Amino acid sequence: MLLPGKEFGMVDHNKMKEMDSHWKEVMNLAEKYGFIGQAVGGTAVLLTHKNQLKADGEEAYLRRQRSLFKLEMEAII
Numbered sequence: 001m002l003l004p005g006k007e008f009g010m011v012d013h014n015k016m017k018e019m020d021s022h023w024k025e026v027m028n029l030a031e032k033y034g035f036i037g038q039a040v041g042g043t044a045v046l047l048t049h050k051n052q053l054k055a056d057g058e059e060a061y062l063r064r065q066r067s068l069f070k071l072e073m074e075a076i077i
Helices: 013-020 023-032 049-056 058-069
Strands: 036-040 043-046
Touching: 023 036, 023 043, 049 058
Parallel strands: none
Antiparallel strands: 036 043
């Protein structure tokens, strides 16, 4: 129930705690698939592979995927 003149009610801290309990699961998937651009102190910047390549260039992108995530993204010709 909202108080008069309020757009939002009070924060449901139990729901927030339950949602935050999935953070490790989310980060594990982001790491598994190489989406982490930066991660520090409980925050992370996630980037698509397309945007990582665009931002870093091919050599840095390939090095990052290999060294941080053990992913081989180099094309086999």
